[in-house]
Amino acid sequence: MTAILGINAFHGDSAACLVRDGVLVNAAEEERFRRVKHWAGFPSQAIAWCLADAGLTLADVDCVAVNQDSSANIGKKVAYTLLKRPDLSLVLDRIRNKRERDGIDVHLARAFPDQVFRGQIRAVEHHVAHLSSAFHVSPFAEAVVVSVDGFGDFASAAWGFGKGTQITVDDRVYFPHSLGMFYQALTQYLGFPNYGDEYKVMGLAPYGEPKYLEAMRKIVRLHDDGSFSLNLDYFRHAREKVEYEWDQGSPSVGTLFTPALESLLGSARKAGDPLEQKHKDVARSVQAMYEEAFFHLLNALHRRYPVTAVCVAGGCGMNSVANGKITLKTPFTQAYVQSAAGDAGGAIGAAMAVWHGDGGARSAPMLHAYLGPGCDGSEIASLLDARAAEISAAGCLRQTIADERELCARTARAVADGKVVGWFQGRMEWGPRALGNRSIIGDPRRADMKDILNLKIKRRESFRPFAPSILREAVPEWFELDGDVPFMMQVYPIRADRRAQIPAVTHVDGSGRLQTVQQSANPRYYQLISAFRELTGVPMVLNTSFNENEPVVCRPAEALDCFLRTKMDVLVLGDQFIERVN
Numbered sequence: 001m002t003a004i005l006g007i008n009a010f011h012g013d014s015a016a017c018l019v020r021d022g023v024l025v026n027a028a029e030e031e032r033f034r035r036v037k038h039w040a041g042f043p044s045q046a047i048a049w050c051l052a053d054a055g056l057t058l059a060d061v062d063c064v065a066v067n068q069d070s071s072a073n074i075g076k077k078v079a080y081t082l083l084k085r086p087d088l089s090l091v092l093d094r095i096r097n098k099r100e101r102d103g104i105d106v107h108l109a110r111a112f113p114d115q116v117f118r119g120q121i122r123a124v125e126h127h128v129a130h131l132s133s134a135f136h137v138s139p140f141a142e143a144v145v146v147s148v149d150g151f152g153d154f155a156s157a158a159w160g161f162g163k164g165t166q167i168t169v170d171d172r173v174y175f176p177h178s179l180g181m182f183y184q185a186l187t188q189y190l191g192f193p194n195y196g197d198e199y200k201v202m203g204l205a206p207y208g209e210p211k212y213l214e215a216m217r218k219i220v221r222l223h224d225d226g227s228f229s230l231n232l233d234y235f236r237h238a239r240e241k242v243e244y245e246w247d248q249g250s251p252s253v254g255t256l257f258t259p260a261l262e263s264l265l266g267s268a269r270k271a272g273d274p275l276e277q278k279h280k281d282v283a284r285s286v287q288a289m290y291e292e293a294f295f296h297l298l299n300a301l302h303r304r305y306p307v308t309a310v311c312v313a314g315g316c317g318m319n320s321v322a323n324g325k326i327t328l329k330t331p332f333t334q335a336y337v338q339s340a341a342g343d344a345g346g347a348i349g350a351a352m353a354v355w356h357g358d359g360g361a362r363s364a365p366m367l368h369a370y371l372g373p374g375c376d377g378s379e380i381a382s383l384l385d386a387r388a389a390e391i392s393a394a395g396c397l398r399q400t401i402a403d404e405r406e407l408c409a410r411t412a413r414a415v416a417d418g419k420v421v422g423w424f425q426g427r428m429e430w431g432p433r434a435l436g437n438r439s440i441i442g443d444p445r446r447a448d449m450k451d452i453l454n455l456k457i458k459r460r461e462s463f464r465p466f467a468p469s470i471l472r473e474a475v476p477e478w479f480e481l482d483g484d485v486p487f488m489m490q491v492y493p494i495r496a497d498r499r500a501q502i503p504a505v506t507h508v509d510g511s512g513r514l515q516t517v518q519q520s521a522n523p524r525y526y527q528l529i530s531a532f533r534e535l536t537g538v539p540m541v542l543n544t545s546f547n548e549n550e551p552v553v554c555r556p557a558e559a560l561d562c563f564l565r566t567k568m569d570v571l572v573l574g575d576q577f578i579e580r581v582n
Contacts, residue, residue, distance in 0.1 A: 002360070003063075006064075014041055015027065015345075016028065016047045017351055019348075022360045032372065047111070049373060059117070067126055067349060070153075072126070127169075129350040131162070131167050132352045134147070138311050144162075144309070145167055146301065146311070146312050150315055179294070182219060189257055189261060189262075189265065190204070190283060191272070203464040203465055204275070205321070207284075208282070212281060226300025226301060234257055235257060290316070295325070310334070313338070314341065323489055323491070327483070338366055369429045369487055370522070391578065407572070411577070412535055415441055416532060420440060420570070422441075423437075423546070432545075435486070436543065438545065439544065444503075449504035465505070465507040468512050468541070471526065474539035475492075480493040492511065502538065505542050517529055
C-alpha cells in the first residue's frame with residue numbers, strides 16, 4: 001500500500017487529502033474544523049481527520065506532498081529581482097515565506113508529537129499541482145489542461161496537455177502578470193475587500209453593461225500566443241510590498257491597485273457604500289475582460305491541440321460564469337472543473353502528481369465531492385437527546401423517519417409549502433459548494449424565496465443569486481445547454497420559457513449556476529428532488545450552503561446551532577426531522 005498525504009499549506013483555503021494506491025480516499029478544508037472562512041496556515045486538523053478517517057497514523061504515510069516548491073522558476077525570480085529592483089521589503093517578505101513553507105517536518109512534529117513520520121516530503125510546483133488536480137481526476141483520457149490564478153511559485157498560469165498519466169506543461173505566465181490579480185484588484189476597487197470576494201463581482205456583473213471594456217483592455221493585454229500581461233501602472237504588487245496576512249486565520253490582502261486605476265475609472269467604492277449603476281457596469285466589464293482573456297487562451301490552445309476536452313483549475317477556475325461558456329466560445333465540447341478548483345484542490349493535485357510521477361496508474365474519475373467528515377445515526381440521536389430541552393424551548397418537534405422515501409416526501413412537502421429546510425446528510429462536500437449534503441433547501445418557484453432566505457438565514461447582498469440542484473436527466477428541458485455539472489462550477493442559460501416557473505434560481509440575466517444530481521452519486525438527494533418533482537412538476541430545488549456567515553457546517557452540532565439561531569423552518573439531520581411548530 002502507498003499512502004500519500006496531499007496538503008495545501010500556508011495559503012488561503014488550507015486543506016488536506018489522502019490518496020491510497022492512487023485512489024482519492026478523503027479530503028477536507030481546514031476552515032471546516034477551525035470555523036474560520038478561508039483559514040490559512042498549516043492544516044493540522046484536516047490532516048488529523050484524513051488519517052483518522054482512513055484508520056492510519058503518520059507512521060503509515062509514505063509521502064507528504066505539498067503544492068508549493070520554493071525552487072521552482074528560480075531563474076525567473078532572480079532575473080526579476082536583478083532587473084526590476086523591487087522594494088527590499090517585498091524581497092524579504094518572499095524569503096520569509098519560503099523559509100516558513102520549507103518547515104513541513106517541523107509543523108508535522110509540532111502537530112502530532114506522539115506520532116513518527118518516516119516518509120518523504122515532496123514539493124510539487126503550484127501550477128503543476130493545479131493541472132494534476134484538474135486532469136488526473138477527470139473522466140478524460142486526454143485533454144488540454146489549464147491553470148489560472150493569482151500567484152503560486154512565481155507564476156500565475158500554466159497550460160499544456162494531459163494524456164494517460166502524463167501532463168506536459170507547455171508554457172506559463174510569470175509574476176507580476178496575472179488574471180487573478182486583475183480580478184482581485186478590481187474586486188477591491190468595487191468595495192469588496194475580503195479574500196474570496198470575487199464571486200460577488202460575478203453575481204453583480206449581470207446587472208450592468210460592459211461600458212468600461214475598452215478601459216479594461218488598457219489594463220489587460222492579450223498576445224498572439226494566447227497569453228496575457230498586465231499594464232503594471234495600475235498595480236502595486238510588482239514593485240512594492242502588498243500587505244498579505246496568510247497564517248493562522250482568514251487571509252487578509254492589502255490594496256492591490258494604484259491611484260492610476262482611479263484616474264482611469266473614477267473613485268473606488270468604499271465597502272458599505274451604495275452600489276450604483278456605474279459599479280454594476282464596471283463589474284460587467286471586469287467579467288467581460290476576464291472572459292475575453294480566458295477564451296483567447298483556450299482558443300489558442302485548441303489550435304495547438306485539436307481535442308474535444310479541456311480541464312480547468314486554479315482560483316480563476318472558480319469563475320463559473322466563464323466556465324459555463326466554454327462550449328459556446330471555444331471549439332471544446334467537454335469541460336471538467338473539479339469541486340475545489342482553487343488552492344484547496346492543490347492538495348489533491350500534489351498527491352496525484354507524486355503518485356503518477358512515480359508511475360502509478362490512474363484510478364476512477366472524481367464524479368462526486370462527498371469526501372469529507374460524515375456521521376452515523378447514533379451520533380445524531382445522542383446530540384439531539386442531549387439538547388432535547390433546548391430544541392423544545394425553541395418551539396420545535398422532533399421525529400425519527402427511518403423510511404427514506406417517507407423522509408424525502410415529507411421534506412419535499414415542506415419545501416413545496418414554502419418552508420426553508422436545513423438538509424444535513426452523509427459526508428461533507430469537498431470544495432466551497434454545498435452539493436446536497438450540507439445544504440439549505442428552498443422552493444425555486446417562489447419569487448420571494450431569495451428575500452425569505454436573506455431575511456431568515458443568509459443575510460447577504462440581495463444581488464447574489466441562489467443555485468438550482470436539478471435531476472441530471474431533466475437538464476435539456478430546463479437549460480439551453482446540456483452537460484454534467486456535478487460540482488456547480490458552470491453557469492448555464494435557463495430556457496426562456498421556463499424562467500418564470502423558477503424565479504428564485506433565475507438570475508437577472510436568465511442564467512442559473514446549476515448542480516446536476518445523479519442517483520448513483522447521491523441517492524438520497526436525488527430521491528428528495530424526485531419527490532419534489534412528483535408534487536410540483538419541477539425537477540429541481542433551490543440549494544444554498546448550510547451556514548450563516550461562517551464556513552459551511554461540518555458536524556451535526558454545527559447544523560443544529562445554525563438552525564436554532566436562525567429562522568429556518570425545518571432541520572433534517574440524517575433520519576431526524578425537526579420542525580418549528582410555534
